[in-house]
Amino acid sequence: MGRSPCCDKLGLKKGPWTPEEDQKLLAYIEEHGHGSWRSLPEKAGLHRCGKSCRLRWTNYLRPDIKRGKFNLQEEQTIIQLHALLGNRWSAIATHLPKRTDNEIKNYWNTHLKKRLVKMGIDPVTHKPKNETPLGLSKNAATLSHMAQWESARLEAEARLARESKLLHYQSKASSHNHHGFTHKSLLTTWTTKPNQGNTDQQQQQQLESPTSTVSFSDIKEPSTGISAKMEFVGSSTGLALIKEPENDWISTTIFEATQMAEGVEEGFTGLLLGGDTLGRSFSTDKNEREGNNNDGECNNYFEDNKNYLDSIFNFVDPSPSDSTPIF
DNA sequence: AACGTGTTCAACCGCGAGGTG
DNA sequence: TCACCTCGCGGTTGAACACGT
Incomplete structure (x- = not known):
């Protein structure tokens, strides 16, 4: 090379x-x-x-950079996303508007990591240091699946954001600049649902539109090879996976949870940030199950995820609806 | 005031991915 | 297919600053 x-x-x-x-x-x-x-x-x-x-x-x-101290919401976002994604700072940065990956990385290393250690939490695994991993293996695997999908989405978003910014500066300089930059939207790589054969302008609008939809088909879940239909709704909004009828898969939950989160926070990340939202979505599922106790596999899935994700959220925010700082 | 130690964060380095001819 | 090039990412460094003695 x-x-x-x-x-x-x-x-x-x-x-x-x-x-x-x-x-x-x-x-x-x-x-x-x-x-x-x-x-x-x-x-x-x-x-x-x-x-x-x-x-x-x-x-x-860059003019769109926010400097200065991180607020509580940003800290929680970083911790929660780090629990899912690890040291993938650029992916994390896509969910913190106006913050750079470098800044987030620095903040993690100098502040958040130390705080977690002080709280007795392993900053790598986000688990209490004295907790045995055995009881969490299944949950960890489930979270890993979710993390894989979320990672893929974050990468796509990061690309979209980059390209969108490039377009912005490119268009700003268009009267002077002739670098021959060609915008190849991710959306042209994927199947665009509403309008194929878009112009660059249309694509940009689509990139930025909160209602833009990209549809996938025959997506394979990386570790299991299970197929599913998947839809992104919005440029930075939720991952809505529509499951195949024969597959009982994580996608269903994300889809339902996204619906629950509608209007509160955006998408899966909003779900992460809004512990309350998550709690409501899962508890709703639980209530439904209590009234209609069937579908054992699904129940286990919900229960496993609730427990595991709750464990992460409780580490970082024992009272999601309370704005009291936790550190 | 002077010194030592700890902390912060801008910047660098090396690597891998992806594009191109 | 291959070599080369550009870019972006994540880990690391070190100068500047803050703080304690």
Whole structure:
């Protein structure tokens, strides 16, 4: 695999950025878009490598960055998503508007990780350190399935977000810029339901539309090979999996839970954030089961997930409806 | 005030994925 | 198919800062 020469080899500047450099980079990108990072420094009159410029832009100069302290909601989101996704900071960052993956990573390493350790929670597994893993194996496997799907969705969202941003800056600079950027929406890779053969503009609208729908068919669950039909509803909204009639699968639950969460928080992540929502959705299921006690496998699934997810939520937020800080 | 220690976070590094010719 | 290139990600580093003695 080829590798770009490092800054040292090119004799380029390293280390902290000066205000002058920031200004040059900012002015250039606002005027032309970033285009190829590789060629940007020369065009912008910077003695930096493209990588350094990209990092400075994405982590510091970008106008849509929120700086300063993380609030409680953000902290909870990070912890909960970390429990599902591990150190996949870019995926986590897609659910924290205006926060960069670097910032989240730093915050986790310097604050949240230590707090969990203090609370006796393993920051890697998100389980109490004295808990035996045996009792959780089935639940862990279930959560793992959910995490796989959520991971896939987050990756897709991250791509959409990136492409959407690219489009934004590209269009902003369109009167000046002719880098030949071609927007290849993820939606063109997948089967687009409402309008195929979209123009870029239409695609962008679709990307940003809260009601855009992408349908999948014959999706295979990674570890089991079970097929299902799946639908994304909204650009950053819930994963709604519609199960195949013959398959009794996790998808059903996510779909139902998403319906429960409607109007409260967005999608599966909203489910995670809104412990109350989750509680209501599961307890509703439980109530239904108590009144209509059949379908044992399904019951076990709901019970297992409720217990396991509750265990995660209880670690981080013992009283979801209460806004009292937990740390 | 001076020093040592701990903490923070911007920036760097190396790697892998994906695109292209 | 392969080599090369660009980009983005996650882990790590180290300068700057905060705090305690």
